Each structure stands twice: as C-alpha cells, then as structure tokens.
Amino acid sequence: MVEQSAWMKQVEADPGHSHWYVERFRAMAAAGQDLDGEARLVDAMVGRGARILDAGCGPGRLGGHLHRAGHTVVGVDVDPVLIAAAEEDHPGPRWIVADLAELDLPAHGIPEPFDVVVSAGNVMAFLAPSTRAEVIRRIAAHLAPDGRAVLGFGAGRGYPFEEFLEHAAAAGLAPDVLLSTWDLRPFRDDSDFLVAVLSR
Template sequence: MAPTRWQTENDEAQSRKYVERFARLEARGVDMHGEARMVDALLAPGSSVLDAGCGTARLGAELARRGHRVTAVDLDPVFVDAARLNPDITVHQADLTQLDLGGTFDAVAAAGNVMVFMEPGTERTAVERIAAHLTPGGVFVAGFATDREYTVGQFDDDLAASGLIVEHRFGTWDLRPWRSDSDWAVTVARAAQLLA
C-alpha cells in the first residue's frame, strides 16, 4: 500500500504537533465545533455517524456529546491513540480505501482536508468505500481546501461515480455561499433512497 499524502507530507512528530495544537486551541476557548454544528443540523437525533479520517476525533466527540452514535477511523496511529481517549466513540485504525466496518451509517463526515490527503489516485476508491457505508438516503459531508491537487470537480466526479448526489455546497462550515474562488469547499452529498 502506497503512503497517503498525509504520510508523505508529515511524520510522527508532526502528527503529535497537530494533536497538541488543537488541544491548545481548545484550552484557549477557541470554537472548535463549527463542523459538528453543521453535521448535527443534517441529522435526526441519535443518528449513527462515521467520522472518516477522524484525526483526534474532535468532530466525532462533539457529535457523540450531542447524542449521536459515533464510530471514528483514521490511518495515523498517533491520531487513533488520541481519538481513543474519548470513551463515547468507537475508534478503528483503518485505511479509507479499504474500509469495511461491516455496517452502515446515517452519515459519514470527512472534515479537515481528509480527501486532499489521500494517496493520489485513490480518492475515488475512498469515496466508493464511504458510499458503501451509508444507509439508503444517508448523507456524506466533506470539507477540504481548494488549493490542493485534488479538485472539487474531481470530487464531484468521484461522488457521481459512487452513486452519491450533491445536494449542497458551501464555502465554509458556517454555510457561507460557495463560489468558484472559495478557499474551502464543504459538500453535502446523499445516497439514493430505496424505493418502497
């Protein structure tokens, strides 16, 4: 298995700095939960959520605090160890391109540049594996910076190829309008519902 962009651009020490940086921000009272507020607004109470590429599971932990049943996955062992400090979520070390958790979720969230840190050329496989973990009508929410090699257009193609339909796109997690020159893209896509 080839390394992801995250692995080629960062080492264990940098992963530890990432964990420490977000701990310091939270300790200073910085609002760390904009992503969770947005995802929560899309869900029924008590929904099942997969925090894909969870990092420290900041998003997943907040969604669990809001009453959702959260499973989190990340490939980086430093992040997995940090995420496992939260007793309210189930955490797995896993590669999104090989994801097989044996179940489905009402929502999958991939915040924090997850899609642009995939191994180049594997993004579609990751989206397909994510789509396979969605219940019919389930929602996939992903946010990433637009200044990377993997583009919003490529993401749209990968969503469509995986049977997911784009419902909304925003320029920020606080729902500012999307423009073609936005620095960030937050996409809400949905799996087709089964017909009765």
C-alpha cells in the same frame, strides 16, 4: 498494496508531526477556540441517536462532540497516534485505525449503515491520488439509502473540486448542497473551500 497517503508520508518524513498536531488542537481547545463548527452542521442534519461515521477523524474533536450530542459515532483514521489521542480525549465513540481506501467496517464488527459520513479537516486532500475515487466509493457504500456524506476540503491542495465531484458522481453520490464554509455560506466559482453535502 494501497498507495500511502500524503498525511502518512508527512509523518514518515517527520515522526513528531502527529504529536505536534494533537497538541496543537489541545492547546486551541484549552484556549477556548471554537472547534465544533463542522460538528454543529452535521448535528443539525440528523435527529438524536443517529449513526455517524467520522472518516479521517484525527484526534477526535468532531466525533467526540457528536457523541456528546447523543449520536453513535465511529471514527476512523490511518494514523495510530491520532486515534490514541481520540481515545484519551474523547471516550465514548468507537475509534479505529484503518485506511479509508480499504474501509470495511463489518470486518471490525461494526454494523452498517450510517446516517451520515463526515470527512472534515482536509482529509480528502491528504488522500493518495490513486485512492481518491475508491475512498469516495467506500464512503458511499457505508451510507444508509437516505444517508448523506458531508465532505469538506480546501482548494489548491492538489485535488480539484471538479475532479472530486466527478469521483462522487461515479460513486453514485450527487450534491444536495455545495457550501464554501462549514457555517453555511454558499459555494461560488471562486470559493477556496468546498463543503459538499452528497446523497444518492
């Protein structure tokens, strides 16, 4: 049995949390806020028609944007409420309820590999500590030989950047670029956010 993620522990403690999260982003979108920064970065990394895995897709804002940009998108999240919102708000991608620590897309009939695996929204920090290395290993396993993983999360969330990069190295992934924001600002020792672009 895989250890429950911090996200699902929060949902268990507050059953309305997922619905609040969905409505929060719907309200932000309705207010015209820019919610597509992560998607723009990923879109710039690939040509049209790329295969993209949105790992920890939440209610689908990133994967939905990439689908509309012309990519083949599969989104995975452990929370069925978030997947239901993704299906409603962003039709087109294939949305799947699954734990990233047990990710096996061929078992869902989904061909591999992917040109990019992206994980935004602090997903890495919500992973159960005992599953972090395995999640990164599975992300690496779903990549094409020349594919890249783009993983972003904040500092102070219990997953030190150094430990994350050690897990990535153990999975055979090395940094191409380390950024401190999704709008391409360079990573520094005192950065409070990391966007890691990784490849084999």
